Amino acid sequence: xxxxxxxxxxxxxxxxxxxxxxxxxxxxxxxxxxxxxxxxxxxxxxxxxxxxxxxxxxxxxxxxxxxxxxxxxxxxxxxxxxxxxxxxxxxxxxxxxxxxxxxxxxxxxxxxxxxxxxxxxxxxxxxxxxxxxxxxxxxxxxxxxxxxxxxxxxxxxxxxxxxxxxxxxxxxxxxxxxxxxxxxxxxxxxxxxxxxxxxxxxxxxxxxxxxxxxxxxxxxxxxxxxxxxxxxxxxxxxxxxxxxxxxxxxxxxxxxxxxxxxxxxxxxxxxxxxxxxxxxxxxxxxxxxxxxxxxxxxxxxxxxxxxxxxxxxxxxxxxxxxxxxxxxxxxxxxxxxxxxxxxxxxxxxxxxxxxxxxxxxxxxxxxxxxxxxxxxxxxxxxxxxxx
Amino acid sequence: xxxxxxxxxxxxxxxxxxxxxxxxxxxxxxxxxxxxxxxxxxxxxxxxxxxxxxxxxxxxxxxxxxxxxxxxxxxxxxxxxxxxxxxxxxxxxxxxxxxxxxxxxxxxxxxxxxxxxxxxxxxxxxxxxxxxxxxxxxxxxxxxxxxxxxxxxxxxxxxxxxxxxxxxxxxxxxxxxxxxxxxxxxxxxxxxxxxxxxxxxxxxxxxxxxxxxxxxxxxxxxxxxxxxxxxxxxxxxxxxxxxxxxxxxxxxxxxxxxxx
Ligand SMILES: Cc1cc2nc3c(=O)[nH]c(=O)nc-3n(C[C@H](O)[C@H](O)[C@H](O)COP(=O)(O)OP(=O)(O)OC[C@H]3O[C@@H](n4cnc5c(N)ncnc54)[C@H](O)[C@@H]3O)c2cc1C
Numbered sequence: 001x002x003x004x005x006x007x008x009x010x011x012x013x014x015x016x017x018x019x020x021x022x023x024x025x026x027x028x029x030x031x032x033x034x035x036x037x038x039x040x041x042x043x044x045x046x047x048x049x050x051x052x053x054x055x056x057x058x059x060x061x062x063x064x065x066x067x068x069x070x071x072x073x074x075x076x077x078x079x080x081x082x083x084x085x086x087x088x089x090x091x092x093x094x095x096x097x098x099x100x101x102x103x104x105x106x107x108x109x110x111x112x113x114x115x116x117x118x119x120x121x122x123x124x125x126x127x128x129x130x131x132x133x134x135x136x137x138x139x140x141x142x143x144x145x146x147x148x149x150x151x152x153x154x155x156x157x158x159x160x161x162x163x164x165x166x167x168x169x170x171x172x173x174x175x176x177x178x179x180x181x182x183x184x185x186x187x188x189x190x191x192x193x194x195x196x197x198x199x200x201x202x203x204x205x206x207x208x209x210x211x212x213x214x215x216x217x218x219x220x221x222x223x224x225x226x227x228x229x230x231x232x233x234x235x236x237x238x239x240x241x242x243x244x245x246x247x248x249x250x251x252x253x254x255x256x257x258x259x260x261x262x263x264x265x266x267x268x269x270x271x272x273x274x275x276x277x278x279x280x281x282x283x284x285x286x287x288x289x290x291x292x293x294x295x296x297x298x299x300x301x302x303x304x305x306x307x308x309x310x311x312x313x314x315x316x317x318x319x320x321x322x323x324x325x326x327x328x329x330x331x332x333x334x335x336x337x338x339x340x341x342x343x344x345x346x347x348x349x350x351x352x353x354x355x356x357x358x359x360x361x362x363x364x365x366x367x368x369x370x371x372x373x374x375x376x377x378x379x380x381x382x383x384x385x386x387x
Numbered sequence: 388x389x390x391x392x393x394x395x396x397x398x399x400x401x402x403x404x405x406x407x408x409x410x411x412x413x414x415x416x417x418x419x420x421x422x423x424x425x426x427x428x429x430x431x432x433x434x435x436x437x438x439x440x441x442x443x444x445x446x447x448x449x450x451x452x453x454x455x456x457x458x459x460x461x462x463x464x465x466x467x468x469x470x471x472x473x474x475x476x477x478x479x480x481x482x483x484x485x486x487x488x489x490x491x492x493x494x495x496x497x498x499x500x501x502x503x504x505x506x507x508x509x510x511x512x513x514x515x516x517x518x519x520x521x522x523x524x525x526x527x528x529x530x531x532x533x534x535x536x537x538x539x540x541x542x543x544x545x546x547x548x549x550x551x552x553x554x555x556x557x558x559x560x561x562x563x564x565x566x567x568x569x570x571x572x573x574x575x576x577x578x579x580x581x582x583x584x585x586x587x588x589x590x591x592x593x594x595x596x597x598x599x600x601x602x603x604x605x606x607x608x609x610x611x612x613x614x615x616x617x618x619x620x621x622x623x624x625x626x627x628x629x630x631x632x633x634x635x636x637x638x639x640x641x642x643x644x645x646x647x
Contacts, residue, residue: 013579017462021573051576064576 048118079253095122161211182232193218388441424504478604485518
């Protein structure tokens with residue numbers, strides 16, 4: 001098994017700077033950021049000013065030229081401090097990554113610098129009303145017309161929708177072709193025929209935007225296509241691979257926040273004449289929480305590191321996403337339990353963490369889809385090892 | 388615009404423990420930071436350079452581990468750093484410190500502005516900045532909350548106990564700054580990386596044109612007899628409410644105290 005990712009001195013120095021920023025700037029405002037209900041531009045701008053938006057982007061395009069492992073640790077700290085800002089950060093990568101990985105030099109020169117510096121925010125549009133887990137039913141049409149493609153259709157739930165300026169959209173050049181017809185485009189906000197619809201009301205993340213993207217005879221230059229026609233599935237899968245690492249580590253960060261809230265609480269709450277930290281039942285919950293967080297973190301780091309090494313990382317990324325998201329739900333639930341009735345009130349952050357956790361089991365491939373991916377790979381590994 | 392910022396590494400606590408026997412600061416186990424007011428000084432130096440161009444050099448006198456603090460100043464955006472370091476400089480009081488820093492500044496060459504924090508968190512004397520200005524024979528403005536530079540003139544708004552005062556001074560000059568002058572930035576990642584490549588010049592006693600009898604403990608006319616935490620004064624009683632009620636209560640209080 002491939003593992004070798006001790007942090008370099010550069011990484012440690014960078015993590016210290018990110019931690020300081022997260023603790024002092026994001027965490028104290030997290031409650032307010034969540035409750036305000038407006039897109040968190042203030043914290044997003046701060047994150048951009050810290051040079052966090054383009055960590056894995058080459059320096060020639062305005063990024064830090066560091067690896068995905070570094071980006072992953074940054075995402076963890078952000079998610080611990082402010083899950084909403086962390087979610088914007090994660091979704092931003094879903095536009096940045098496909099351009100970085102599949103873009104031509106021209107596309108990279110045009111779009112990467114603004115995304116790397118965070119001057120512009122990105123979003124990724126895959127999901128449609130009738131295409132969630134199953135991407136073969138994507139119905140947003142892309143028809144060639146001269147030097148353009150004309151897009152028609154609707155995307156839903158798109159994180160950063162309406163606020164982002166650069167969108168990577170997965171459309172189809174022929175729905176009958178299933179996933180073989182998928183084709184990816186870079187679409188800029190403001191392109192005629194590209195409008196924003198409903199913003200979802202959600203269980204949590206009140207300040208995050210999750211909007212409909214409506215394409216109505218929207219003309220996109222052929223030069224904005226990523227790879228070629230019918231290679232959009234590859235773009236989508238590659239992007240989701242990185243996205244799963246982002247989701248996994250987002251869940252780790254949130255679970256860590258829950259532990260960081262629960263343990264100090266257990267040291268101050270007195271029942272039966274002693275602090276509840278003394279009860280073994282509480283200690284066992286804390287032990288399970290800390291253990292699951294650590295396991296999830298290591299899986300996430302390993303997936304990121306494998307990607308950096310050019311190794312096949314999809315299975316481990318799916319494992320990280322599956323395990324971390326489900327662990328996060330267990331951990332945040334226990335954090336509420338340790339707080340008792342107070343944990344159910346909005347006075348304490350754990351009720352929010354509990355609601356926020358559920359998302360990680362759904363987006364960028366539900367737990368069921370991750371299990372399918374993992375099982376598929378494992379079964380194949382054994383088939384390859386024919387007796 | 389050549390700016391020199393004076394800074395010091397201090398233990399990270401507002402309430403430093405003092406060894407009752409030796410009357411010295413207990414540093415073990417206490418993490419070190421840049422003196423908070425000095426962070427404001429660094430921030431102001433960087434902002435002025437961003438606005439007017441030039442270079443911002445940070446200067447400290449301190450033990451080897453003060454390099455950490457200089458690196459942070461560089462990561463915030465200072466251009467270069469000078470570290471006056473050596474056993475001979477240890478034990479300096481504010482007089483010897485001012486002299487040593489002034490000699491280092493002379494050696495650095497031409498400058499337009501020196502910025503320091505209004506005082507350190509540990510010593511609290513607020514004497515080093517003014518001392519340096521005197522040693523160099525330049526104008527000084529302490530407790531600055533706002534500065535504006537036009538050509539060779541600088542307008543400085545000072546915070547005094549009961550009022551603001553605006554002065555105009557000719558450059559080169561020295562200012563000491565208060566916390567409210569700005570919000571020090573967090574080092575951004577690109578600067579954290581760039582700071583690793585920026586130069587830190589270390590000057591030992593042989594590199595500095597300083598008279599041995601004027602530096603360190605030997606050059607310090609002050610000797611510390613005892614250090615102690617000042618007694619806490621009780622906050623005055625605050626009477627709140629509608630004016631007529633407050634007045635009645637106040638009169639009653641004064642009567643009770645037989646003050647009227
Ligand atoms: C807050 C939020 C943010 C989002 N952000 C984005 C975004 O930025 N971009 C984007 O493109 N999308 C986004 N999404 C959409 C998200 O990725 C989808 O909701 C998710 O992929 C699941 O799709 P679905 O909702 O259509 O569920 P469905 O696919 O309808 O699934 C319903 C249930 O059926 C199960 N299921 C489906 N197929 C199978 C199968 N073959 N075997 C077993 N079980 C199966 C699922 O696991 C699930 O339990 C977001 C969603 C939310 C809620």
